[in-house]
Amino acid sequence: MSLHISPNFDERTFSISLVVLHYTGMKTGKAALSRLCDPKSRVSAHYCIEEDGTVHALVDESKRAWHAGVSYWDGITDVNSASIGIELVNKGHDGGYTPFPEKQMRSLTHLLQGIVLRHKIAPYNIIGHSDVAPLRKQDPGELFPWEAFAEQGLGLWHERVFTHIDEVQxxxxxxxxxxxxxxxxxxxxxxxxxxxxxxxxxxxxxxxxxxxxxxxxxxxxxxx
Ligand SMILES: [Zn+2]
Structure with a gap:
């Protein structure tokens, strides 16, 4: 793991219960890292994972990184305060959205396994930026392998059983x-x-x- 320090953080007001996944949506990992560490950008994340699987630690997990913006999940409106934010280097929907490479996903698996153990994160609280900001965000997007992660206990997936609630309302x-x-x-x-x-x-x-x-x-x- 390589250590880049981002100055963009402050103090948490909640304990950690969520993990929010993002993509960087920029041309290169280098450009994304410099933006995440630029005091003028006022954005950050706890980790950024490059396509080759390199993990950069940017903000200490105990601090509140600035990745979610105006967001909501399960009653929480200050999502940054309650979450760990992970950026995945990917050009995104506006710059040539491509599948997430296996090496990057393997690094994410290891990172998430550690985070889940350290902070007892429930699987239903491993979510995407688009889940917490549906009006503004699409990341990490439909190419993210949510089902494969859920199979490893990192997230939830629907079970293939019949449930009898079938009314759209x-x-x-x-x-x-x-x-x-x-x-x-x-x-x-x-x-x-x-x-x-x-x-x-x-x-x-x-x-x-x-x-x-x-x-x-x-x-x-x-x-x-
Ligand atoms: Zn995002």
Whole structure:
């Protein structure tokens, strides 16, 4: 792990309960690192992982890094205070979005395993920037392998069992119960599909959307 110090942090007011994943959305890892460490940018993250798997530690985990902006998850509005932020080097939707390389994902796995142990992060609280800021953000995006991470206990995935909630009006109540801000229903549905049901990204929620969120809520309740 290489140490780059970012001056962009302050004190937490909550204990750590979330991990928020991002992509950098810049041309190179070098450009992203210099922005994350530039006092004028006023942005940072705890870690930044390059495509070759190199992990840079930028802000101490005990401090509040500035990565989430105006965000919401499960009642928390100061997401920065409650989270660890990890940036993945990727050009992003506006610059040539590409799949995340295996080496980068392997480094992320190791990093997340340590974070989960250190801070007892629940799997339903390993989320993307788009999950906490559905109106503004798309990262890390639909190419992120959420299902593969969930299989390793790093995140949740819907179970392939039948659940009998199938009325679409329950969909937003279930999204809210899982953690989403549903003030803007369309944006919340897009964020949910981007993470959990990319085949339906951009479409209206359907019975399978409801089945998936119902399964996630059930798993979350079982873990509480
Ligand atoms: Zn982000």
């Amino acid at each position: 329950d969909f937003y109540a279930l999204l809210a119960q899982y953690g989403y801000d549903v003030t803007d229903k369309a944006a919340a549905a897009i964020a949910f599909h981007r993470h959990f049901y990319i085949e339906n990204l951009g479409e209206d929620p359907n019975a399978e959307s409801v089945r998936r969120i119902a399964s996630l809520v059930q798993q979350k309740l079982d873990l509480l």
